[in-house]
Amino acid sequence: MVSLPGVPESYWVESTATTSFPALAQDVTADVAVVGGGIAGLCAAWELSRAGRSVVVLEADRVAAAVTGYTTAKLSAQHTLIYAQLRRSHGERAARLYAESQQDAIEHVFATVADLGIDCDLERLPAYTYVESAERAEEITAEVDAARQAGLSASLVTETGLPFDVAAAIRVEDQAQFHPRKFLLALVRRMTEDGTRIYERTRVMGLDEGRPCRLACENGTTVTATDVVVATHYPVFDRALLFSRLKPRRELVVAAPVPPEQDPGGMYITPEHHTRSVRTTPYRDGQRLLIITGESAEPGSGDAGERFQRLADWTREHFAGTRISHRWAAQDNSTTDHLPYVGLFHPAAEHVHVAAGFGGWGMSNGVMSGKLLSALITGHDLPWAELYDPRRLHPLREAGPIVKLQAKVARHFVGDRLRSSHVDSVDDIDPGAGAVVRVGGHRCAVYRDPDGVVHAVSAICTHLGCVVAFNQAERTWECPCHGSRFGTDGAVLHGPATRPLEPVDLDNP
Structure with a gap:
């Protein structure tokens, strides 16, 4: 059996304290019950608590420790080649609303960090999507045009901070990266001080969409709430049949300490080579931690060991002298029309909302979902609500x-x-x-x-x-x-x- 490089743990999880909220031990009532303690659920709980709602968060394991704890944590509106695709399939207005909602999420994080004084390694950097093959340069040109038309500060470049040549790249200004658990655990501390109740190791098994709604938990307890948010990454209730429109995939991550002079100075992704994503984050002793993602594959598609090895080999080949310190994997779901589902769960729903299908871009979409779900539940309008409505269907x-x-x-x-x-x-x-x-x-x-x-x-x-x-x-x-x-x-x-x-x-x- 081949020995894989690096400690099998997420740096985000390793570098932060473990939470220890109690399991739900008795029936409780709240204005809103949030099922799922990842970035979407916690941001929704945060926004709703700020709006004056009493909130209960129910997490099957530990908050900010599942998919959110195993992300690459790019906080970007530039999602590979999304804008040319959206313009082609949904129209210019949809692409513009998508860009506005994603950039709004980034700025909202900066405002929240400043307001609460959060230390979460937040850095404003450009984001790039690049190709090495000249045959694919036209895709980048089309993406630059679509991103500009959508309102992003985008440009076509052929020079980047990467230690290898690219044929073409789109550079988008004013994007960001951060430590997701430091950010979210700061929100958790503040919202619990303000009265939000968080229960860990509390798995929800059933949902009654009555008035009020009732959630049945694994240990026999019940949560009664006027509104429910299902933010479990992949919805745990099948009544909306979203499983027929969600495609899961796993992406592997390796990380290696590098000196500051090897920092490429931005966030990078390419659709080539089974996807390669590059970023860094502050690390120990003045170093940066290089984080490489890729080798996307469907769950159950075979041994991930070979794919981890390919990713580690690519990292060593392109960033000389690196030694892999960590490895981990993240899972995400893509929708059949490439837009997340955020809003009322199904056509008959009145008080049950969902956030799912972030397509590998859970940080900006998680923050966006929190704001949008809070607005929907409190009766406010956001211009992109219809874009993300889960009840949409384009046959x-x-x-x-x-x-x-x-x-x-x-x-x-x-x-x-x-x-x-x-x-x-x-x-x-x-x-x-x-x-x-x-x-x-x-x-x-x-x-x-x-x-x-x-x-x-x-x-x-x-x-x-x-x-x-x-x-x-x-x-x-x-x-x-x-x-x-x-x-x-x-x-x-x-x-x-x-x-x-x-x-x-x-x-x-």
Whole structure:
């Protein structure tokens, strides 16, 4: 088994204290219940509390520690090649509203940091999307034109701070990067001082959309609220059928300390090479931490170890002398029309709102969602509310992507069951490895730990019944259909699943 470089932990998580809010122990009532303690949920809770609402936040694990704690934390309105795409598919007005909403989120972070005196390594820098291939330079030219038309300060350049040549790049001014957990934990401290209640290790299992709404938690407690915000990254309730319009993906991250003179002086991303994203952040002893993201892939698509190695090799090749110190992975969801879902959950919803589908740009979209959801719940208007409305559906525009996405799900749902087995026997599984094995007619997800002890759970995802696959590099079970992730003991690590994989007795399956 290949040894991967770096400590398997997010720098953002490693460099901040762990939270320790209590689990919900009794029924509670609030004006608004927020399900999910990532950037979207916490920003919504912050804005609503500032608007005078009583708020309860319910987090299945620890706040700002799931996807938000494993991001690259670029706070940018330049989302690869988004503006040319939006102008082409949604029109000039949609592209302009998107740019305005994203830039507004950036400026809102700066204003909040100044107002509260938050130390979160916030830096204003330009953002670049570049290509190395001359054949793709026209894409950059089109993006510059579309971004300018959308109102961003964009220019076409061929020189960057990267230590290698590019054929063309779009440079957008007045973008930012920060330490997401330092920022969010500061909001958490302030809002709890002002009366917001946060409950961790409190998984929500059910939702009654009555008047008022009621949330049923795993431990039998109930939260009653006038309004509910579902900000669980991938919605944990299926009633809106958003799972048919959301595509999950995982992106790997490696990080390496570099001297200040190796800092490329901006945030960079390319759609080439399975995506490569570059930024730095202040680190120890005057150094900068170089953070490289890429190797995007669908959950359950195979061992991430090879992809981690490719990313580390690319980093060493392009930034001479680097030694990988950290590695981690993040997960995100893209929508079929490339715009997030922020607003009322479904056509019949009156008091249940959702934030999902950030497409890899969760920082600006999370802040934007917090402001937009607060405005919707308190009866205020924002000009981009319609753009992000989850109830929208563009049949001609989305038909192809929806069919393609559901065909992939169907292939996994049917095809994975037709496979005879992923390995022939439990005895074939090495220490530190996992595989799906048919035992007594049942598909079992079996992991053998480094000490040789076997841990077996059902291989059937508790969300909609697809067969999970083992991620060797992260030692997790992943659902290839909708992205649910489970520990080797079957515990839910990432939704939409809310129930663990059932334990299996291999002697009596």
